Amino acid sequence: MLRIEDLRKRYGSGEEALTGVSFAVPAGQVVGLIGSSGAGKSTLIRCVNRLIEPTGGRILLDGLEVTALGRRALHRVRRRIGMIFQEYALVERLTVMENVLSGRLGYVPFWRSFTRRFPQRDVDTAFALLDRVGLSDYADQRADALSGGQRQRVGIARALEQDPELLLVDEPTASLDPKTSRQIMRLICEICAERRLPAVINIHDVVLAQAFVDRIIGLRGGAVVFDGPPAALDAAVLTRIYGEEDWAAIQRRGGDDDEGAPGIAADRLAGLA
């Protein structure tokens, strides 16, 4: 259970990114956080594990006040929060296995991580997770040898290797094609359901969000302007979140954008030949 109370962040430049955000996410719920660029989505998600220090308000994870912790305790709580990134943020020159095992860094002493001698239990978990995301044959490949979708699966495995109690997901599909995007979103949501994990997902693609998440929170100018089920997203609400635009097309499209991209890709390849 994640509870955010009156969260505020003002950057050194004086820019106010968050102006008092409050909401709670119960176990197993997947929340999609939408809003235009600069609305504070990225800041909000990074304040939860204090990669960015909030300037006001409280964050509670299962009753523990994350915002009040010292350095060591912060490291201990970070290992309970898995994070999945835009552009994957894998360490490119490390192997897939090293990337997955890096999810255990908060749990093992330095010498174990330095010599890559992780406890057998951690290695077993890592192999099981690679199986789960369909990449067990790639354990010894370097991360930069994988495709975008595969890399994001490694990112998911790394987050789960932490054995997290909360998932923070930052634009997981921003650089993926529509089909892979749907597969990645489906995988994240299935895993959250299996493990009863609460998750906060920043997402640009409203249609994709509607198709997969349980609840949508709309941010605008650092404040919550919508909080409700995906079905309640109508033109009026979208205008409140993003501003004036003809929203009819986005609602008609629904979930049928699966097939478009491969055709376009094939055309491009034909053009190159």
Next chain:
Amino acid sequence: MASEAIASRRWRRPPPIANPRLRWAIYGGALIYLTLAIASIEVNWHRVYEGLDRGWRFVQGFLFPDFISRFGDIVQGMEESLTMTVTATVVGVAVSVPIGIGAARNLAPLPVYLGCRAIIALSRSFQEIIVAILFVAMFGFGPFAGFLTLSFATIGFLSKLLAEDIEDIDEAQAEAIRATGAGWWQLVNYGIQPQVMPRLIGLSLYRLDINFRESAVIGIVGAGGVGATLNTAIDRYEYDSAGAILILIIVIVMMAEYLSSYVRKWVQ
């Protein structure tokens, strides 16, 4: 109405300096300065003519090098130079890594950063020959002074470039490692090291080759190595022995170059 829309508009790339007067003043000034500067160089043509003869003998020495008559001296000088080069590079790199990490603003707290940057600035502000003269005065003639000089110079070179490489890393990868709850050392080992390692290895090899060339130069001021042998040969007008030494230096530098490009390809 249609003719108005089609009427062509001239376009030219905007000049780098907008004000035409200022622009021509700068161009003209630069030209005048260049002319005067070239005119102010005094050349003693008679002396140049005399020197041509000596230069020609040097070329001859190079074409017909004599490896034999000073063989013992050359081998000893080479041995000293190579020892100096390798030990100075190893020690220099070992010291540079912590200083380079300390001089990266995204990793080190401000006081550490300033301290390490000061060390780098100190090391970089003195040319090798000046440092060598100082160390020769402190520790006497011989390769130990050379070893210290090259280590000192390596620190300034490598720490600065390493620090800049660390500041240029992809922050997202480091952020992802921080998000797992990793400690500072783990962050360096997992988030930073894989990103900077190929460049660190490449720079170390590059420095190895610079250090070898420098070892020949600082020998001239008494810091041992093949430079001392070369200096002696030139002083004695033994241009054929000097030619032999220069050829050996070229061969070794080329070998180092080939080796380092091979290793760099391999670590990428």
